[in-house]
Amino acid sequence: MSRSPTLIKGWSDVCVIGDEKVGKTAMIHLLTQGYYDINTKYEPTLEDSYILHVASSLSVDKIKLKLLDTAGSNISYHHKRLPRHFIDQCAGFIIMYSVDRLESFNIAKMLVQEIKSVRKENDCAIIVLGNKTDLIQYRCVSREDLQLLCNEENVYGDEVTVTDKSTFRAPLSHMVDDIFKCINEESERDIAKKRGVVHRKFSDLF
DSSP states (O other): OOOOOOOBTTBEEEEEEESTTSSHHHHHHHHHHSOOOTTOOOOOOOEEEEEEEEOOTTOSSOEEEEEEEEOGGGOBTTTTBOOHHHHHHOSEEEEEEETTOHHHHHHHHHHHHHHHHHSOTTSSEEEEEEEOTTOGGGOOSOHHHHHHHHHHHTOEEEEOBTTBGGGGHHHHHHHHHHHHHHHHHHHHHHHHHHHTOOOOOGGGGO
16 A cells, blocks of 8 residues: 655655666766766666755755665566555655667656556656757657656656756756645645544535
């Protein structure tokens, strides 16, 4: 059973997922350590976590994110399965693909659908990031393809590159705002339950 996102020990878990070699670890190192050497030899990720503080436009305090770096090999496109504990435990999901690999985009779409089939609407934050936009000559997934996915699944999407840290500013800001909203909504529901208040849709009253 999935749970609503909450601040555990002062942070919110954010799972970074996607196919192998799309730049998940590179992005995390760039955001948490301030740099990433693009000449670093690729090594499959086992699983690791990093702490990142991000400002929210909805709060005077920064939100503390625990970024969970996952192994792309954990994802099976053919079986369409993502480890369930990732889906159940996280307040947010950063789903990455590489704009020069169509299969990685198809896997990203599968992951969005998998998460949304388990988690309730407005229960978690989901953003889809198309990485490696610096590889212009090899692009095979367009920005329009990403926008179509976002419209169909009602999620936020953007394109980024680990060669330019500023490209992550807007996506991260959007994610922490969504997480902040989810946490507040959960708190309001908990308060309402304690007071015996039942939330109903306005349309249900007529």
